Amino acid sequence: MSYPLLSLAIWIPIFAGLLVLATGSDRNAPMARVIALCGAILGLLVTFPLYSGFDSSTSAMQFVELVPWIPRFNINYHLGVDGISMLFVILNSFITVMVVLAGWQVVENKVAQYNAAFLIMSGLMNGIFSALDGMLFYVFFEASLIPLYLIIGVWGGPNRVYAAIKFFLYTLLGSLLFLVALLYLFIQSGGSFSILDWHQLPIAMGAQIWIFLAFLIAFAVKVPMFPVHTWLPDAHVEAPTGGSVVLAAIGLKLGAYGFLRFSLPIAPDASQELAGLVIALSLIAVVYIGFVALVQADMKKLVAYSSISHMGFVTLGFFMFSAMGIEGALVQMISHGFVSGAMFLCIGVLYDRMHSRQIADYGGVVSGLPATSGFVGEFMVIMGAVKFNFWIAFAAASTMIVGAAYTLWMYKRVIFGDVANDHVRELNDINGREFLILALLALCVLGMGLYPQPFTEVMHASVNDLLRHVAITKIQ
Numbered sequence: 160m161s162y163p164l165l166s167l168a169i170w171i172p173i174f175a176g177l178l179v180l181a182t183g184s185d186r187n188a189p190m191a192r193v194i195a196l197c198g199a200i201l202g203l204l205v206t207f208p209l210y211s212g213f214d215s216s217t218s219a220m221q222f223v224e225l226v227p228w229i230p231r232f233n234i235n236y237h238l239g240v241d242g243i244s245m246l247f248v249i250l251n252s253f254i255t256v257m258v259v260l261a262g263w264q265v266v267e268n269k270v271a272q273y274n275a276a277f278l279i280m281s282g283l284m285n286g287i288f289s290a291l292d293g294m295l296f297y298v299f300f301e302a303s304l305i306p307l308y309l310i311i312g313v314w315g316g317p318n319r320v321y322a323a324i325k326f327f328l329y330t331l332l333g334s335l336l337f338l339v340a341l342l343y344l345f346i347q348s349g350g351s352f353s354i355l356d357w358h359q360l361p362i363a364m365g366a367q368i369w370i371f372l373a374f375l376i377a378f379a380v381k382v383p384m385f386p387v388h389t390w391l392p393d394a395h396v397e398a399p400t401g402g403s404v405v406l407a408a409i410g411l412k413l414g415a416y417g418f419l420r421f422s423l424p425i426a427p428d429a430s431q432e433l434a435g436l437v438i439a440l441s442l443i444a445v446v447y448i449g450f451v452a453l454v455q456a457d458m459k460k461l462v463a464y465s466s467i468s469h470m471g472f473v474t475l476g477f478f479m480f481s482a483m484g485i486e487g488a489l490v491q492m493i494s495h496g497f498v499s500g501a502m503f504l505c506i507g508v509l510y511d512r513m514h515s516r517q518i519a520d521y522g523g524v525v526s527g528l529p530a531t532s533g534f535v536g537e538f539m540v541i542m543g544a545v546k547f548n549f550w551i552a553f554a555a556a557s558t559m560i561v562g563a564a565y566t567l568w569m570y571k572r573v574i575f576g577d578v579a580n581d582h583v584r585e586l587n588d589i590n591g592r593e594f595l596i597l598a599l600l601a602l603c604v605l606g607m608g609l610y611p612q613p614f615t616e617v618m619h620a621s622v623n624d625l626l627r628h629v630a631i632t633k634i635q
Contacts, residue, residue: 164222165238165289167205168248169282172198172255176278179271188270192263195274199259202281203252209245215617218242218624220291220355228295233350237292242621243419243489244288246614247412250496251288254408255281258401260596261504265400265511266314273314277401280306284409288416293341293352296420300337300413304330307402307410315397322390322397329380329390337377340370344425358424358628367429374422375437381414384474385443388467395463400507403459407466407499412492415473419485419625423477427629434478441478442554444471449561456517458506462499468561469495475555476540479547480629485622486615487539493614494607501600508593 175198182191213221220239228236240248258277266273283306286299304327312323343366344357351357362370380387391411395403423430444467452464469491476488544552589597607614 161222162208163224164205164209165224165240165248165285168202168209168252168285169238169289171205171282172202172252172278172285173282175199175202176275176282179275179278182271185268185270188267191271191274192259195259195278196256196263198278199252199256199281202278203249203256206249206252209240209248210617213242213245213617215242216620218620221245223291228292232294232352234294234352235292236295237353238286238289239291240289242618243625244416245617246489246493247288247409247416248285250493251281251284251409254405254496254500257500257504257596257600258404260592261404261507262399262401263592265507269313273310273399273401276306276310277405280310280405284413287413291354293344293354293357295352296354297334297338297341301334303413307406310402310405311394311398314399314402317397318393319397322393325390326394329383329387333377333380333387336373340373340377343370354420360425362426364428364432367426368432371422371426371429371433374417374426375433378414378417378422379440381417382411382470382474383414383467384437384440384471385448385467386440388444388448391467392460392463395466395503396457396459400503400510403463403503403507404500407462407503408496411466411470412496415470415477415488415492418474418477424625424628430478430629431480434480437474437478438551441471441475442551444468445475445555446557446561453561458509458517459503462502462506466495466499469499472540472555475551476543479543479551480626481543481546482619482622482626483539484543484547485626486618487541487543489618489622490539490607490611490614494604497600497603497607501597501604504593504596504600508589508597 175194178198179191179195182194209222218241220241223239224236225238226236228234255277259274262273262277280303283299283303287296287303290296290299308323308327311326312319315322341352344360345352347362347366348356348360376387380390382388383391391406394406398406448464448471449468452461452468455461455464472491473488473495476484476491541552541556544555
């Protein structure tokens, strides 16, 4: 008997979130926390068979579920994962457990609503990575914005309303263009919302260009790419720690995933024609935003800008059309989920004790290096870039020095040196819960860096099939 694992990964967190909401006021906060943690752990456990039962020898969709949803418009509840999407379902479910644990003692107001928002968002994001119906994807894609909007707007910092509205407005424009493209594909395919049908749809070059641009705007905002990146630092600074973790670890991956699921396979000719534009924007993000991160005084802003720079490696890897480049970008996406999540949690631990994110307020508190997961992904992208264009590879590789500079510079000023604040002398060491969270993330970062094969081997077939599709379509 085959179990609907993808549906369980989607709906267990959502139903757990609704159950948490039912606990009511903060008088029942302990119960809300326990239910939230149980729901998050159960949601993670049901994703493990996705990896253990995955057949890495095929590029076909696996664990497929297909049920009519709105038959009149041929909209189906159609789920499935391949080597590109499966790992992100597991990553998202893992990060959800970390976030629930991270907010265990920190969040004291509206505890049930806080945990419910993360659980519901987790289920919706698993739906994004699993959806094989265009309209189902769009529903999950848009619905996932609501919990994150509330997390920033309700539990954020002093300028939380401004940051939440800016986040919403930026993503709204891109989403509207995305919907127009989906409706066009529905008409051109003779009334099908199947994403896999759209991959085989013959589309004229002119139409492909417009479709690609609509996808580009929608996904570029999510990544975010230069120049539509300005909402991210504001959102990170104002978001609570858990919100920053999910936004960086999972939220930014949604746009990058969209390029592989929509842009490259549906508009392959336009993808190659406009690859230079995406590569140029990616290099600006990698180089320029890296230097912007170097001068930040706020720890959260520094990590936010570094995320934009690291995601530039991802889009750069996609549009060099090589297996090394795409697989390196996927490794970078997963790695960034672990690394950025850990960094924002570390900043949260310090902020809970000091109530300051200014680097200058620290000192005396006693990435991007080989053997860590971030190095593996970036190195693979750069190796792919060498085969594509030496000077692009050179520009990308040079920023690894900048990345090490701003990370180690912040680390030096915060951890070492003279004590810059009397409150630093009064800091308490991390507790058992915080140690567990950070230890698990550290093991993931080091494990992936030292032995990336379990992550890369499941990608090969799907990545190679995508590249064959793009190349064959171009020849025809």
